[in-house]
Amino acid sequence: DIQMTQSPSSLSASVGDRVTISCRASQSIGSYLSWYQQEPGKAPKLLIYGASNLQSGVPSRFSGSGSGTDFTLTISSLQVEDFATYYCQQSASSLTYTFGQGTKLEIK
């Protein structure tokens, strides 16, 4: 199975900061990488699909990049509502999907 490793596991930042979260796949997944945001007590929400495509309705301060095994989620200017947990997920293997272990973004 393809393993997904996110870094860091947690991150403290301030409103207005630029933040990057990394996700690495154990083998090449092309651009089959999605990013999700999960607020406490809520269902995850799709932010980015295909590594760099912004889901409809998601603010443009979110962006994704990468291909192959290394991917990045960037939030250009943190807002209060962005403090949440973020997950990457691979869908390159139609047989099995995998999520990363999550990155918790906290207010500094």
Added chain:
Amino acid sequence: QITLKESGPTLVKPTQTLTLTCTFSGFSLSTGGVGVGWIRQPPGKALDWLAHIYWNDAKYYSSSLKTRLTITKDTSKNQVVLTMADMHPEDTGTYYCAHLNSRASYSFQHWGQGTLVTVSS
């Protein structure tokens, strides 16, 4: 507007079989490229993909759980059912169903609110 909602028991005993139903609207599981998946989340832990089913009835399961899982669809009722046999306390968590879209790189575009399942005697 796409919506999904999970339903099923909130409490199951160890060794019992869990049956969860995902009832959805706003899309059809007879449309090419569309699927429904199940994902669970133990309390305070990460998301864990379980299974998904496509419009053409192709089914895929987590390799670590595939002997315990069965996923089926009823296109006429707009429902997908997941059964998980031989439940253990460590299967406790929130279970989500989600809409899969091949045109969005097979991402889970829309999610249900989730249902909390506790495994305890």
